[in-house]
Amino acid sequence: MEAGDIDAVVSEQHYPDGRGVDFLKQMRVVHPNTIRILVMETVRRDEIVKLINDAAIYQVVGAPWEPEQISLMLKRALESRELARRHRYLSHELKFADAVLHRQNDSMTRALQETYEFDKLVFCSNSMAKLCNQAKKAAATDLPVLIEGETGTGKELMARALHLFSARSKQIFLAQNCGELSDSLLQSELFGHKRGAFTGAVGNRLGLFPAADGGTVFLDEISDISPVMQVSLLRFLQEGEFKPVGADQTHHSNVRIIAASNRPLSQLVEEGRFRRDLYYRLRGLELKIPPLRERPEDIQVLTDYLIKKYAEKSSRRVVGISAEAMQRLKCYDFPGNVRELENEVRRMVAMTESGAIITVDQLSPEIAQSRPGLQNLRGIELPQGEGFTLKRTVEFIEAQLVRQALHRHHWNHSRAARELGLSRVGLDNKIRRYGIERATDGVTQNG
Ligand SMILES: Nc1ncnc2c1ncn2[C@@H]1O[C@H](COP(=O)(O)OP(=O)(O)OP(=O)(O)O)[C@@H](O)[C@H]1O
Ligand SMILES: [Mg+2]
Structure with missing residues (x-):
């Protein structure tokens, strides 16, 4: 047993020798991450806590027990271990981990929906209002959704809102950035792998699709996936089935797919770099988030909202922003969209004294220079060096x-x-x- 990787052990306790527990105690030392289950003829209430603590037992089962019960328990245990792993992986994005925790608490979920216009998306523009209306309708269906928009427009926020407003909101939402992993790693992240499927595959891995069964999977930067991955994904969308890496059997999972791209997928399809059939499948419904410069009225409400958010976070009392500074923000074209605005506000709040308002002095140079009627100089090259009088x-x-x-x-x-x-x-x-x-x-x- 020392040689291999063991997911779970079910041990039977026999009285009076008590060997089942001793065995699990040893297991705890050799394989601390193995799930330990103890089966006993008679469960003695006075002993049970000590047993559980000594061998860090996941669950004690008393007679009479059904094989099916044990098998279900094992399945749940393996799932929750996989989810814990995913959770650790995702929790560096603290704010988003928060959202997952919130969802488990119903009353908090309701509070979230009341505070914001569409979950966490803040806006006042007509274009966003229309889009969020569409999104609410999309949420009610079970169709795949494709979200397109420039970087920083709120695609991930939109995906989370869709999930929260869907019938799957009580189930899990798992996100995967498809651009940051190699093809083989992405395959095993999404579909799981069998032990020994490749070097370093020491144990079975459940994968995102089975782990999110019943819930929603968000595939970010979908445009980056390889042709092989495109085929696997198409198969999943068509049949609901997938094969863990190195496995012979196909598995089924009922997840809703939300995909996002900051490049128009249709263009990649035209260029022959993305499968047309997959594009049509992903695009069960399509939501295009407009860039911030096309909805300048949102700049004002977003700025107010973000000042409040970061003032609270840093326990500063920032009273507001001067009309002139707001005017400059509204004239700026924000190539980085809401993310850029958010960074700007965060920095300004940090630089503003408690009790004061944000003024033009705190704006970063590019934004401070923006004026109504001034065409900004992006795309214009400025010459440098000798000879340029x-x-x-x-x-x-x-x-x-x-x-x-x-x-x-x-x-x-x-x-x-x-x-x-x-x-x-x-x-x-x-x-x-x-x-x-x-x-x-x-x-x-x-x-
Ligand atoms: N309408 C909005 N209201 C409040 N915050 C927003 C809004 N839109 C975007 N944000 C914030 O802007 C930041 C970027 O949003 P998000 O990560 O969803 O963008 P994205 O479209 O996924 O960007 P990328 O393509 O770069 O991954 C986040 O911090 C998010 O909270
Ligand atoms: Mg994103």
Whole structure:
């Protein structure tokens, strides 16, 4: 027994020699993580606590017992051990681990739903209101959901909200980032593996799909999965079955899949990098979270909400934010979306004295510079080094602005000229002077 990896031991206690317990005590030393179950003819109440403590016994079963009862108990024990493992793995994301704990407490779940508009998603824009309405309807079905949106738009938050509003809310929600594991590790994380399936596979692993049976699995960054994984996943979505790595038999699990991607999957399908059939399966329902810059009205409510959140966390009394600072936030285009706003607010709260309000001075430079009517300079290259006099630098930037305007107007000269405040002839002169050609128009348009 010392040589192998043992998941569980069922030992029978015989009176009066008591060997069953001695054996389990030894097991505890050699295999501390093994699940120990003791079966006894007569359970003596006075002894039972001592027995359980001595050998760290998972459960004591008294006669008469049914084989099925033991088998079910083993199944539960193995499941909860797997869940504990997953939980440890996930708990570095403390806030999200919190959410799992909350769910186990019904009254807290209700409190959560009352405090926020859609679980933890805060918003006031019409576009988000519409999306969350759609999401509530999606939650009521059991269809797979595909969530798309730029980084930091709240895809994971949305996935958790969907689960919480679904019929599976009492069951577990498990998340897996598909982008961060190698193919084989991802296979065994999701489907489990048999002992010895590969080097280092010392024990059986249950895997996410069986562990979340009855619940929801969130597959983040789904666009990153390999072609092999795409096939396995398609099979699971079609048949509800999967094969643990190294196993011969297929297993079944009833989980709802929510997937997320920050790149449009349809585009990857067009490029032949993602299976079309899998795309259609995943997209039982589709939710597209708009970037923050397309819903600037949310910036205000989010900022207020986040100031309160971080002021409470750091026990500071931050009274609010000045109108001017808020104005600058609203003009900024937040390429990192809500996550970027959240980081900004967290930093500002930390820098603001207790009892004070946040002012423009606390904003980070890029945001402090944003003004209404100012086109921000993303996508514009600034030259550096010798030879770039003021005149040459200005011309360099001018050429890029002209090229961008032409691109925006699909090379319609009249319209581009109007936007730039130039005459047609003036624009044509600049095009000639800077040697701007349509063929070299490689600009990626800003926003
Ligand atoms: N509407 C919102 N209300 C409150 N907080 C939000 C909202 N949207 C996003 N957040 C917060 O912004 C951060 C990023 O959200 P989340 O992790 O869900 O984004 P994501 O779309 O999964 O990003 P990525 O693609 O980079 O993984 C989180 O801290 C989340 O709490
Ligand atoms: Mg995410």
